[in-house]
Amino acid sequence: MVRMISVDEAQARLLALASPLPPIEVELTRAVGHYMHGPLVATRTQPAADLSAMDGYAVTSADFPGPWRVIGESAAGRPFLGMLHAGEAVRIFTGAHVPKNADRILIQENAAREGEIVHATQDQSPADKPHIQHAGSDFLTGAEILTQGALLGAGQIALAAMAGYGKLCVGGRPRVAVVATGDELVAAGTQCTAAQIPSSNSPMLRAMLSNLPCDVIDGGILPDDLAALEASLAHLAAQADVIVTTGGASVGDHDLVQPALLNIGAKMDFWKVAMRPGKPLMAGKIGDTIMLGLPGNPSSAFVTATSFLLPLLRYMAGCQTPFPELQEAITTRDLPAGGMRAEYLRARVGEGRITPLNTQDSGLTHSLSHANALLLQPVNAASRAAGTIVQYIRLP
Secondary structure (H helix, E strand, O other): OOOOEOHHHHHHHHHHOOOOOOOEEEEHHHOOOOEEOOOEEOOOOEOOOOEEOOOEEEEOHHHOOOOEEEEEEEEOOEOOOOEOOOOEEEEEOOOOEOOEOOOEEEEHHHEEEEOOEEEEOOOOOOOOOOOEEOOOOOEOOOOEEEOOOOEOOHHHHHHHHHOOOOEEEEOOOOEEEEEEEOOOEEOOOOOOOOOOEEOOHHHHHHHHHOOOOOEEEEEEEEOOOHHHHHHHHHHHHOOOOEEEEEOOOOOOOOOOHHHHHHHOOOEEEEEOEOEEOOOOOEEEEEOOEEEEEEOOOHHHHHHHHHHHHHHHHHHHOOOOOOOOOEEEEEEOOOEOOOOOOEEEEEEEEEOOEEEEOOOOOOOOOHHHHHOOEEEEEOOOOOOEOOOOEEEEEEOO
């Protein structure tokens, strides 16, 4: 009899089958969604010099409130190269270099100018902000500005560009073959007979993978035929770092994925996880290729992909914290006692409160489309009343 293992043990054993892929170098504009390989160190100081944060006049506080005589102009990319002396000011614009000896900006709104003479109005005093961005106030040359494994979004790309980079060294891109199995499946958009259903798991998984740095191989829909499964899985194992199947992972006469894998030399690591939905989850390796078999019911496939497939790919792509973060909210409904399996309830969360959806049938997709969270009901949890703090996973 196959032992049913905990979610935590299954997650640890799955990652133990994998290793982070070798890093790759990508253009800065193509790095979004990747994970940093190693820390990123600034190659320049930003700002490289003191810059004005406002339009106005560069002056010295000792001369406040003026008057000053305007002796020149400093604009972004066209600095004033001289030095201020007592009673002198330089017209300055946002982002321009602050002249030597100037220690504050008299902002334009608070300046009164007649000809070449300018003075401060009563709206600005020496105690106000100097309106200067000092050299190195963002970062210094040699500073670590991104940590290893940092997820690269638009803000991180801007930071890397400002730090002097046009390319970045990031984690590798796993090649993932997505396969659906079952004689009853037809491609989405194809007219079905009463005995058929559209294949929803493959489009769903591809959507879930779309924000990850990976390359997806379409493994198609495979029939419940042992020889066909063996041939297709062996072919995909030669191309992919990970094969993910949906369906055929249980114990029925037509659940042939595991026998097919064993026949082509796969070594299975675990099968059956103490979770609902998603118990018939299996993992192993065909040579160097990781095999992950998800259940066929859409919600089961979704929950197991969230808890296993996505973390696996994040880890292989260089993420340091690949598993979804558990957050807390107050349940709006009573929860029954937990059983021998951890339950992941589709739910809606917002403003610190979470509501399990009425329908939790793993074969239904309508409730899945409404969920933005998975409420965790731990193994053997005591019953909990509405108003209790519970843990959940936030869905994208």
